[in-house]
Amino acid sequence: MTEAARPPALASTRAPQLLHLRSAGCSLLLELVHDRLPLVRHWGADLGTLDRAGAAGARLAAASFSQRSGELGARLASVVPEPWAGWMGRPGLIGSRQGRSWSTAWTIESVTVDGVAVTDYLERGAATVEVVAVDHEAHLRLALTIEMLPSGLVRLRGNLTNHGADYDVTELSLYLPVPTHATELLDFTGRWGMEKSAQRQAFNVGTHLRENRRGQTGHDTAYVVHATEAGSDFERGETWGVHTAWSGNHRHVAEHDSTGSRLLGGGELLLPGEVRLAAGESYETPWLFASYGEGLDAVAQRFHAYLRARPRHVDTERPVTLNVWEAVYFDHDADRLVELAGLAAEVGIERFVLDDGWFGDRRHSRAGLGDWTVSADAWPDGLHPLVDAVTRAGMQFGLWFEPEMVNLDSDLARAHPEWIMAARTELPIEQRSQHVLNLSIPECYDAILKQVLRILDEYDIGYIKWDHNRNHVEAGVQALGGAPGEHEQMLAVYRMMAAIKAHQPGLEIESCAGGGGRVDLGILEVTDRVWVSDCNDPLERQRLHRWTSQLIPTELMGSHIASPRSHTTGRRHDMSFRGATALFGHLGVEWDIASATPEEREELSEWIALYKRHRHLINSGTVFRGPDPDPSVWTHGVVAADRAEALFEIAALSWLEPAAAPHARLRGLEPERRYAVRALSVGEISGLHELPAWCTTEGVAISGSALMTIGLQVPSMDPEHSILAHVVAV
Numbered sequence: 178m179t180e181a182a183r184p185p186a187l188a189s190t191r192a193p194q195l196l197h198l199r200s201a202g203c204s205l206l207l208e209l210v211h212d213r214l215p216l217v218r219h220w221g222a223d224l225g226t227l228d229r230a231g232a233a234g235a236r237l238a239a240a241s242f243s244q245r246s247g248e249l250g251a252r253l254a255s256v257v258p259e260p261w262a263g264w265m266g267r268p269g270l271i272g273s274r275q276g277r278s279w280s281t282a283w284t285i286e287s288v289t290v291d292g293v294a295v296t297d298y299l300e301r302g303a304a305t306v307e308v309v310a311v312d313h314e315a316h317l318r319l320a321l322t323i324e325m326l327p328s329g330l331v332r333l334r335g336n337l338t339n340h341g342a343d344y345d346v347t348e349l350s351l352y353l354p355v356p357t358h359a360t361e362l363l364d365f366t367g368r369w370g371m372e373k374s375a376q377r378q379a380f381n382v383g384t385h386l387r388e389n390r391r392g393q394t395g396h397d398t399a400y401v402v403h404a405t406e407a408g409s410d411f412e413r414g415e416t417w418g419v420h421t422a423w424s425g426n427h428r429h430v431a432e433h434d435s436t437g438s439r440l441l442g443g444g445e446l447l448l449p450g451e452v453r454l455a456a457g458e459s460y461e462t463p464w465l466f467a468s469y470g471e472g473l474d475a476v477a478q479r480f481h482a483y484l485r486a487r488p489r490h491v492d493t494e495r496p497v498t499l500n501v502w503e504a505v506y507f508d509h510d511a512d513r514l515v516e517l518a519g520l521a522a523e524v525g526i527e528r529f530v531l532d533d534g535w536f537g538d539r540r541h542s543r544a545g546l547g548d549w550t551v552s553a554d555a556w557p558d559g560l561h562p563l564v565d566a567v568t569r570a571g572m573q574f575g576l577w578f579e580p581e582m583v584n585l586d587s588d589l590a591r592a593h594p595e596w597i598m599a600a601r602t603e604l605p606i607e608q609r610s611q612h613v614l615n616l617s618i619p620e621c622y623d624a625i626l627k628q629v630l631r632i633l634d635e636y637d638i639g640y641i642k643w644d645h646n647r648n649h650v651e652a653g654v655q656a657l658g659g660a661p662g663e664h665e666q667m668l669a670v671y672r673m674m675a676a677i678k679a680h681q682p683g684l685e686i687e688s689c690a691g692g693g694g695r696v697d698l699g700i701l702e703v704t705d706r707v708w709v710s711d712c713n714d715p716l717e718r719q720r721l722h723r724w725t726s727q728l729i730p731t732e733l734m735g736s737h738i739a740s741p742r743s744h745t746t747g748r749r750h751d752m753s754f755r756g757a758t759a760l761f762g763h764l765g766v767e768w769d770i771a772s773a774t775p776e777e778r779e780e781l782s783e784w785i786a787l788y789k790r791h792r793h794l795i796n797s798g799t800v801f802r803g804p805d806p807d808p809s810v811w812t813h814g815v816v817a818a819d820r821a822e823a824l825f826e827i828a829a830l831s832w833l834e835p836a837a838a839p840h841a842r843l844r845g846l847e848p849e850r851r852y853a854v855r856a857l858s859v860g861e862i863s864g865l866h867e868l869p870a871w872c873t874t875e876g877v878a879i880s881g882s883a884l885m886t887i888g889l890q891v892p893s894m895d896p897e898h899s900i901l902a903h904v905v906a907v
Contacts, residue, residue, distance in 0.1 A: 195232040196290065197300040199223055201329030201479070203469050206235055207306065213262060214255035214283050215308055215321065220331060220353050221417065221469045229298040254440055256321060256333060256351050259283070266434045267384055269442070271348040274315075274341065283310035283319060303327045316341030321351075328482035331467040332422075339454035346452040350430065351465045352442030355417045359404035359439055362431050363416075363473075365724060366397045370712040370745050372693035373400065373724035380404055380439060385431040388446055392425055392613065392649025392663055393690045394697045399429040401468075401727055403476065404441055411803040412472045412844065419443055420480070420728060422698035423463035425667035441467070448661035463699055473727065474801055474844075481730040481800060484701065491685070491705050493796040495732055496527035496573060497785050498765035500642070503713075503744050505769070507534040507541055509555040513771070515566045520770050522570035524778055525785035528765075529567045530575035530642055535560065537587060543610040546582045547589030549628035564636050575640030576632070580625050581670060582611045582646065589614075589624070596621040598662060600653035608647035615654060616673060617665035626673055633681050643674070643704070645690035674703035687735060696725065706733050706763055713739035713767050714746040715758035716897050719811060719828055722761055723802055731815065732796035736762025738784065740769065741777075750897055751863045752777065756784035757826055757899045761795060761813065764788045783859040791903075794822055799845055801825075806839030810891055814902075816845035820881075821906040824857070827891055828899035829864075842888035843904065846881035850906045853878055854889065857901040864898030872900065878907060 194209040195218075206219040218239040227235065255262070257269030261282045273279040288295055289307045306323040318338040325331055333351045360380050364387060367374045378385075387399035394400075406414040421427045421443035429443040444462050452460050466483075470476040484490060499521045501514065509531075518529050536552055539545030545552075551559050560576075567574045583590050583597060590597065590612075598613040599605055605612065616622045632638070652666065653659035678684055685705040688695050692711035701707070707729065710721050718736070725734055738759045742749050759765075764785070770778055788795070798815030805811050809832060814825030827841045846852065855876025856862065862872075869890040871877045889902060 193236070194288070194296065195229070195236060195298050196295070196306060197224070197227050197232050198302070198304050198306070198325035199300070200303040200325050200327055201482075203325070203329035203331075205323075205325050205331055206232060206239070207323065208236055209285060209288055209308070212282070212284055214257050214259065214285075214310055214319070215306075215323065216253055216255050217354055220467065221356070221415065227300060232298060232300075254352060254354065254438060256323065256353070257319070257335060257349070258352055258440070266432045266438070266440070267430060269350050269352060270337070272344060272346045274344050278315040278317070278341070278344065281312045281315050281317060283312050285310045301325075317344065326483055327486065328479045329469070330479045330483050332464045333467070334462045334464050336459055336461045337454070338459040339456060341456060344454045345450060346454060346460050347447060348444065349460065349462050350428065350442050350444030351462065352430070352432075352440040353417075353419065353467050355404040355439045355441055357437055357439065358406055359415070359417060360407050361405045361409070363403040363405055364429070365400040368396050369691055369694075370710060371717070372396050372710050373721055375724055380431065380433055382433050382435055387429045389428070390426050390446060391694075392652055392666070393645055393695045394424055394427070394700070396691065396694045398697075400696070401476075402429040402431055402441060402443070403473070404431060404439060410472060411474045411801070414472055416470055416473055416476050417441060418468045418476045420466045420468075420698060421445070421463060422466055423667070424670070424695055424697050424700040426663050427463070445664065448663055451661045451664050466698060477727045478799060480698075480728050484698075484730060484733065485797070491732055493732060493793045495763045495792060495796055497525060497788065498528040498530060498575070498735075498737070498763070499526040499770075500530040500532055500737065500765060500767050502532035503740065503767045503769065504771070505534075507539070509534050509552075511556060511558070511562050514563050517769075517771055518563065518566045518570060518572070520778065521766075522572055524770065524782040525789070526572060526766065528573040528575055528640055530577065530640060531560070531563065532577040532642065533579075533644070535576070544584050544586035546579055546584040546611050547587040547614065547625075549578065549580070549625070549632060551632070560636055564638075568637050573639040574637060575642060576636075576638050577642045577644060578629060579644040579646060580629060580673065581614055581616060583614045584611050593621065595655050597655070598649070598652040598666070599655050600651035600659035600661070605651040608650070611647055613647070613649055613652055613666075615662060615666065616669035617654070617662055618656070622669055622673065626676060629677060630680055633677070633684070639683065640685045640687070641677070642687045642689055642708070645695055647691075671699070671703055678703065693721070693725065696729065698728070701729065701733065706735055708735045709762070712743070712745040713737055714743035714748050715739070715750050715755045716748060716830065717746065718758050719830060722758070723811065723813060726800050726802070730796075730800065731762050731798075734762040735765060736760075737765040737767040738781065739767045748897075752780050752784070753859065753863045754828075754898050756787075756859060757901055758828070760784075760788055760791075760901070761815070761826065763796070764792070780859055787857070787859060791824055794824055798823070801844040804842055804844075806841045806888065806891055807833055809833055809896075810839055810841070812841040812843070814843065820845065820847040820850070823904040825902045825904065826899050827889070827902065829894040829896055831896045833891075833894075839891045840888035841891050842886065843884045843902070846884055846904065847906070848880070848882035848885065850881045851878055852881060852884060852904045853907045854884070854902060854904050857903040862900060864895035865900060866893040868892050871902070
C-alpha cells in the first residue's frame with residue numbers, strides 16, 4: 178500500500194478509540210490505542226445500543242485491576258498477547274531473528290471497518306475490522322482481521338510480514354478474554370471409534386494447552402474449547418467457545434494467570450524451522466472462531482448458522498448414501514457389487530459409494546496406495562459395469578480415494594521413494610502399512626492430481642470419500658534434509674481438494690480420516706460432509722452425534738444405518754434403534770443388504786422413506802440437546818426455523834433409574850402454540866412398554882409451553898431403544 182493510499186494513522190493519544198460490533202445477541206467491544214494491539218474489553222452478551230459515553234463506561238467496567246499494584250489494565254492482554262506490555266502469560270507471537278527481535282512492541286498504523294478508515298467511536302452490526310500494526314525496530318508488520326459475523330460468531334486471523342533479515346516464526350496465536358465467572362473448562366478427547374468424548378474440569382490458574390501433532394485434526398482433538406459458568410449445560414450457563422479452523426497440526430489454549438485474567442485462544446502448531454520468513458514474505462494464521470451463548474446449544478447454533486449461510490452450502494435434500502465397505506471390504510467382485518446396486522435402488526438409496534480396494538494391487542491394506550488406476554485384476558472391464566448399473570438405477574456413483582498416502586508396495590513408491598515424507602535417512606515407522614506422500618513437492622502433487630482427474634473424467638462420479646488413515650510421524654521433506662513439512666503439506670491438501678472441485682463443479686467430497694479424525698472448519702471450506710466415526714454402533718453414535726454437533730450441523734454429519742451386529746463393538750440392535758439414531762444426520766447405510774432378509778430390506782426401505790419425508794426439517798432445523806430427563810435417557814431434536822414443526826428422539830441408553838417416571842422436555846417451541854404430538858415409527862416400535870397417550874398413532878394436542886415446561890412422559894423402554902416424537906403446530 179502506498180503512503181498516499183494508506184488510511185489515517187490512529188492518533189497517539191491517551192484517549193482510546195472504541196469500536197462496538199453487535200450481531201444476533203452478541204457484542205464485541207474493541208479498544209484501540211496507538212501503541213498497543215487491539216484490546217477486547219467485552220466479548221459476550223449484547224450490551225445494547227451504546228454511544229461514546231456508554232462504551233467508555235463499559236470499558237471501565239471491564240477493566241482489569243491488580244490487587245497488589247492498583248494499576249488499571251496493567252496486565253490486560255491484547256488479541257496477540259505481548260510481553261512488553263506486562264503480560265506474563267503465554268505470548269501470542271513467539272519468534273526471533275537468530276535470538277533477536279523476540280519481543281515486539283507494535284504501533285497501530287491504520288484501522289478500517291468494512292474498508293473505511295475510522296478514527297472515532299463507531300458502533301456497527303456484523304462487520305470486518307482490519308488493523309495494521311508495525312514494529313519498526315523488529316522490521317515486522319502485522320495485519321489483524323477481526324470479524325463479527327451475522328450469526329454472532331467472532332473470527333480472527335493474523336498476517337505477519339517480515340521486512341528484515343530471515344525471521345523464524347514459532348507460534349502466532351490469537352486470543353479472546355472471558356470473564357472471571359467462567360470457572361470451568363469443557364473440551365474433548367477420544368480415539369479411533371470413540372471420537373468426541375467430552376471432558377470437564379475447573380478453569381484453574383495456569384495454562385490448559387491442547388496440542389495436536391498428528392498431521393490431521395485428530396481423533397483426540399480438543400475440537401472446541403469452552404469456558405463456562407459452573408454447572409452449565411446445553412440450555413443454561415454463559416459459555417464461550419473457540420475453535421481453530423485448521424486441519425493439520427494445531428493448538429488450543431485456555432490460560433488463567435495469577436491476576437485473574439482468563440483467555441481462550443489457538444492457532445497452527447508449527448514445527449521447528451517450519452516457517453522462516455525471508456524479507457517480504459508473510460505467514461497467515463488459520464481463522465480462530467469464537468462463539469458465545471447461554472448454554473452449549475446456543476454456542477453450537479452460531480457455528481451451524483455460519484455454515485448454513487455460506488453460498489456453497491449443501492442442499493437440505495441430502496441424498497441417501499450406501500457405502501459398501503462393511504459389505505465387501507477388499508473383496509471386489511463386479512457381479513456381487515452390481516447386485517448390491519440393484520438392491521440399493523430398490524430400498525431407496527440415492528448414492529452408491531465404492532470404498533477401498535478398486536485400484537492398483539489393492540487386494541489388502543499393504544499395497545496399491547498411490548497407484549490410482551483401476552485394477553485390471555479386480556475390474557477387467559474397468560468400473561464401467563458398476564458405474565453404469567448405478568447410474569441406470571437413478572443413483573449417483575461415489576468413489577473412495579486416499580490421495581495423501583502411499584504403500585511401499587506400489588509403483589509410485591518404487592519410482593519415487595523421495596516423495597515419501599521422512600525426517601531422517603530411515604523412513605518413519607509404518608502405520609496401517611502406509612506412509613505419507615509429500616504433496617508439497619510440485620511433481621508429486623501433479624502426479625496424484627492427474628491420476629484423480631483422469632478417473633473423474635472417465636467415469637460419471639459425483640462424490641469422493643477422501644480418507645486419511647494414519648498419523649504423520651516425522652513428516653519431513655527429504656530434499657531439505659528432513660526439514661518439517663506439515664504446514665506446506667496441509668496447504669497442498671486444501672489446494673488439491675479445491676482444484677478437484679473446480680475441475681468438476683457439483684462434485685461433493687467427504688472428509689474421512691480413519692473415521693472422525695479430520696473434522697474442523699478448515700476442511701469444511703473444501704468438503705461437503707464429514708465421516709463422524711468408523712463406529713456405526715447406534716449406542717456409540719448417540720454420543721458421537723451429540724458432541725460432533727457442537728461444531729457442525731446435522732446435514733454435514735455422515736450417519737449410517739449399520740448391520741444388526743456392529744462390526745466395531747459386536748453389539749446387536751433392533752432396526753428401530755439403528756434407524757432412529759441414524760436419522761439425525763446425513764442418512765446412509767453401511768450394511769451388506771444382500772445378506773439381509775426381505776423383511777429387513779423392507780423395513781430399511783421404510784426408514785429411508787421416513788427420512789426422505791423429513792430430511793428438509795432434519796437438515797435445516799435448529800439443533801436442541803437436552804435437558805435429559807434421566808442420566809440414562811437422552812433427548813435431542815431439531816426444530817424448524819418458524820417453530821411450526823419439530824422432530825425429537827428420546828433414547829434409553831441403559832436401564833432407567835429405579836422408580837423413575839421421567840418427562841422429556843422439548844425445547845425450542847413456541848409457548849403460545851398448540852402442537853399435535855405423536856410417535857413416529859416404522860412398523861411396531863420395539864423395546865417399549867406401557868406406552869403413554871402421545872405414543873399412539875393418533876397422538877395428542879399439547880401447548881408449546883407445556884411441552885417445554887412439563888414435557889412428554891418417557892415410556893418404559895428397554896435399554897438401547899428409542900422413540901421419535903413428531904411435533905406439528907395445529
